[in-house]
Every structure is written in structure tokens, then in C-alpha cells.
Amino acid sequence: xxxxxxxxxxxxxxxxxxxxxxxxxxxxxxxxxxxxxxxxxxxxxxxxxxxxxxxxxxxxxxxxxxxxxxxxxxxxxxxxxxxxxxxxxxxxxxxxxxxxxxxxxxxxxxxxxxxxxxxxxxxxxxxxxxxxxxxxxxxxxxxxxxxxxxxxxxxxxxxxxxxxxxxxxxxxxxxxxxxxxxxxxxxxxxxxxxxxxxxxxxxxxxxxxxxxxxxxxxxxxxxxxxxxxxxxxxxxxxxxxxxxxxxxxxxxxxxxxxxxxxxxxxxxxxxxxxxxxxxxxxxxxxxxxxxxxxxxxxxxxxxxxxxxxxxxxxxxxxxxxxxxxxxxxxxxxxxxxxxxxxxxxxxxxxxxxxxxxxxxxxxxxxxxxxxxxxxxxxxxxxxxxxxxxxxxxxxxxxxxxxxxxxxxxxxxxxxxxxxxxxxxxxxxxx
Ligand code: EPZ
Numbered sequence: 001x002x003x004x005x006x007x008x009x010x011x012x013x014x015x016x017x018x019x020x021x022x023x024x025x026x027x028x029x030x031x032x033x034x035x036x037x038x039x040x041x042x043x044x045x046x047x048x049x050x051x052x053x054x055x056x057x058x059x060x061x062x063x064x065x066x067x068x069x070x071x072x073x074x075x076x077x078x079x080x081x082x083x084x085x086x087x088x089x090x091x092x093x094x095x096x097x098x099x100x101x102x103x104x105x106x107x108x109x110x111x112x113x114x115x116x117x118x119x120x121x122x123x124x125x126x127x128x129x130x131x132x133x134x135x136x137x138x139x140x141x142x143x144x145x146x147x148x149x150x151x152x153x154x155x156x157x158x159x160x161x162x163x164x165x166x167x168x169x170x171x172x173x174x175x176x177x178x179x180x181x182x183x184x185x186x187x188x189x190x191x192x193x194x195x196x197x198x199x200x201x202x203x204x205x206x207x208x209x210x211x212x213x214x215x216x217x218x219x220x221x222x223x224x225x226x227x228x229x230x231x232x233x234x235x236x237x238x239x240x241x242x243x244x245x246x247x248x249x250x251x252x253x254x255x256x257x258x259x260x261x262x263x264x265x266x267x268x269x270x271x272x273x274x275x276x277x278x279x280x281x282x283x284x285x286x287x288x289x290x291x292x293x294x295x296x297x298x299x300x301x302x303x304x305x306x307x308x309x310x311x312x313x314x315x316x317x318x319x320x321x322x323x324x325x326x327x328x329x330x331x332x333x334x335x336x337x338x339x340x341x342x343x344x345x346x347x348x349x350x351x352x353x354x355x356x357x358x359x360x361x362x363x364x365x366x367x368x369x370x371x372x373x374x375x376x377x378x379x380x381x382x383x384x385x386x387x388x389x390x391x392x393x394x395x396x397x398x399x400x401x402x403x404x405x406x407x408x409x410x411x412x413x414x415x416x417x418x419x420x421x422x423x424x425x426x427x428x429x430x
Contacts, residue, residue, distance in 0.1 A: 012250035016241055020045045031101055325355060345365045
């Protein structure tokens with residue numbers, strides 16, 4: 001077991017490189033199943049979730065070669081199995097992304113039903129309903145989704161906007177007979193990045209994402225070919241470091257910063273009193289007013305405020321004088337970080353797990369806390385860097401799932417942050 005020990009760290013200075021987007025790498029790796037040609041993916045972040053996805057592809061029979069720290073070559077000539085086993089799926093629910101690509105290429109797939117996760121039930125009913133609309137036979141057997149039949153072109157209208165649902169159906173459609181129209185599609189940059197990869201592999205996809213169209217038209221082709229593709233930078237990691245820089249008065253340059261993917265977040269930050277200033281095409285620094293203003297934030301689908309930045313902004317608002325409100329519209333249980341922040345002296349109240357009211361305090365004080373879900377863990381790191389005294393964060397495997405070497409990146413710019421191994425606490429039985 002590991003924990004992070006963090007002390008207040010002011011005046012951070014230097015350069016932080018934003019890594020490739022986790023939520024782009026995962027679908028892009030799944031898409032390599034769609035061809036027997038080699039696909040090279042660059043700017044892949046070195047994260048636990050990526051390692052899980054790579055081991056899943058290996059277990060299916062993909063030949064995988066590590067070119068360097070962040071570049072991998074994938075080629076799946078012949079599968080050895082079409083089953084995504086439980087122990088990987090239960091660790092990473094994004095494994096469900098191999099469903100669409102396996103069905104597309106091989107006409108069958110067996111994927112363990114992903115469990116829930118701390119932030120919500122995370123159903124996949126919309127994925128399955130859409131695949132059935134495409135003529136796929138789906139049964140649930142002993143905790144597995146058993147899917148049979150090559151998908152056929154169909155008109156899919158998603159009742160709710162779903163990121164991985166859109167990605168799964170895009171991958172199911174690219175080799176399907178006929179045309180597939182997807183309506184109410186997700187517009188997240190990571191979904192667009194997958195569409196660009198598929199187009200480079202020879203898929204026939206027309207989608208006016210620049211004008212925020214939620215309709216994707218896909219004409220099935222016979223085969224897809226190999227290609228080389230660079231994963232987009234991680235806008236959530238980028239937003240996390242903006243909040244961290246503002247709160248610690250850092251003089252840090254954020255490199256590979258995806259400025260155009262955070263337009264709405266910049267608008268919210270500006271109203272609070274924080275400016276993200278471009279110093280060249282790919283780099284920014286963060287400037288802030290002394291007095292920051294409270295905010296009203298609602299999480300929504302892209303291009304509005306991302307749910308994956310909600311916890312980090314809660315840390316920011318917890319030390320901004322005045323009353324702020326955060327409304328979580330995407331997930332039913334995404335306030336698990338609130339009791340942890342309150343242990344650090346924040347004053348946050350939650351009503352019906354949907355709305356948090358934050359009464360800003362002058363300062364946070366260090367304590368032992370735990371990371372509760374992937375993005376919330378970053379919110380605790382930020383809190384630890386500004387809290388008076390020492391903060392210890394437990395359960396940091398959540399952090400390693402979504403942030404590439406965050407403690408190393410922060411230490412490089414002067415943060416007082418140490419990763420420590422802890423032996424199992426001796427449980428006193430009296
Ligand atoms: C993706 O999850 C991301 N994960 C999440 O990031 C992100 O928080 C989420 O999109 C929202 O932006 C990956 O891309 C791997 P959804 P996803 O399907 O696709 C409901 C992180 O920290 N829904 O867009 O699972 C669902 O319960 C993770 O990196 C159904 O009801 O999210 C949720 O309330 C956390 N039925 C809403 O839709 C379905 O079949 C949006 O979920 C599918 C989803």
C-alpha cells in the first residue's frame with residue numbers, strides 16, 4: 001500500500017508537461033482490434049488504466065510492441081480468444097470498449113459485465129440497446145455479456161449522451177454492412193480523437209464536430225488499415241494543474257496544454273479571477289487576482305463544464321471567500337471527496353447528492369484523508385499543497401489510474417510531496 005505525504009508548497013517554479021489523454025488512449029487502443037495491420041499510437045500516457053487495456057489486448061492475442069515510454073505498436077492478426085476476462089474488466093470498466101471493435105471484426109465477443117464504481121452504477125444499457133438495434137444478439141450469462149453477430153448499419157438515437165457508448169457504436173459501425181447514423185452522440189474531444197484515428201485507418205465517417213453536430217454518419221467499409229496516430233493531450237490533467245497553479249501561486253509553464261479544449265473552463269476560471277495566458281501555441285501560464293470570487297458551477301456534457309474537473313474546482317472554491325454552488329448532473333454519486341475536504345477544514349454541505357454548497361474558509365489544515373475516485377484524488381493533492389501542516393493521502397491507486405507520475409511532476413517544480421510505502425496498519429484486537 002502506498003500513500004502520499006504532502007506539505008504546503010508555495011512558489012512552485014518550472015515546467016509541467018501535460019500527458020496524453022487517458023480517455024483517448026483507452027478507446028484508441030481498443031480500435032486497434034479493428035485491423036490486422038499494425039497501428040502505432042504515440043503520446044500514450046503511462047497509467048494503470050492504460051496498462052490494464054494493453055494487457056487486455058495482449059490476452060485477446062494482439063502483438064504489442066513498446067516503442068518508447070509513450071509509444072506502442074499494436075497488431076491483431078489472429079485472436080486467441082474473444083473473451084475479455086473478469087479480473088481485468090472489474091479493474092477497469094473502460095474494457096467495455098473492446099465490445100464494439102471485437103464484434104465489428106469477428107462478429108462475436110464475450111465481455112465481463114463491468115461492475116459499478118465509486119461514482120455511480122455506470123450502466124451500459126445504452127451500449128447494448130444500440131448494438132441490438134444493429135442486429136447483434138446479446139445475452140447475459142454468468143456475469144458476462146455474450147454478443148453474437150456482425151453489426152449491421154442502423155439509425156441509432158441515444159436517449160442520453162454517452163461517451164463510451166458513442167465510441168463503442170462508432171467502432172461497431174465502421175465495418176458494418178450499410179450506413180449507421182448516430183444521433184445525440186457525445187462531442188467530447190476524446191470521442192473526436194477516436195473518429196480521427198478511425199478515419200486515418202480508412203473508415204468512412206462524416207461528422208461536423210467543429211460545429212458541435214451530435215449526428216455522426218458512418219458507411220461501413222470492408223477492411224481497415226494500419227496507421228500512426230498521436231493521442232491528444234489530457235484536458236482534465238491540464239485543468240487540474242491550472243487549479244493547482246492558481247492556488248499555490250505557482251510560476252509554472254504548462255506545456256502541451258490543449259487550450260482550445262478548455263474554452264468553457266477558462267470562462268468559469270475568468271469569472272473566479274484566474275486567467276490562463278498563452279505564451280506560445282502549446283504552453284500557458286496561470287495568473288490570478290488576489291481576491292477570488294465564488295462561483296456557480298454545473299457539470300454538463302462537452303463543451304460545457306466537465307464532471308471530471310468538478311472535484312478539483314471544489315478544492316479551489318473551498319478557500320474562496322463567499323458561497324459557491326456546485327451541481328453534479330452527470331453521475332449520481334460524485335461528491336465522495338466532500339467529507340475528505342471537510343476533514344481538511346472545508347465547509348461544504350451536500351443536498352440529495354446533487355448540489356454542494358461551499359462556504360469558503362480562510363485556509364485548510366492538514367490531515368489524513370483518502371482518495372475516493374480517480375479525479376477526486378487529484379483534488380486531495382491540490383488541497384494538501386495549500387493546507388497548513390502535513391496531509392497524508394491514502395488509497396492513491398486511484399490517482400495512478402488517471403495521472404501519469406503526478407508526484408514526480410510536482411516534485412520537479414518544488415512541491416513537498418513524497419510517495420511512501422505503508423505496511424498494513426496493525427489492527428489492535430482487544
Ligand atoms: C466517460 O465515462 C469517461 N471515461 C469518464 O471519465 C467521464 O467522467 C464520463 O465519460 C463523462 O464525461 C472514459 O472515457 C473511459 P457516460 P462513460 O457513458 O462513458 C449514464 C475518468 O475519471 N449512462 O458518458 O462511462 C451514466 O451512468 C472517467 O476518467 C447510462 O445510463 O460515461 C452517466 O450518468 C470517470 N447508460 C451518464 O450516462 C449507459 O449505457 C454519462 O455516462 C451509459 C451511460
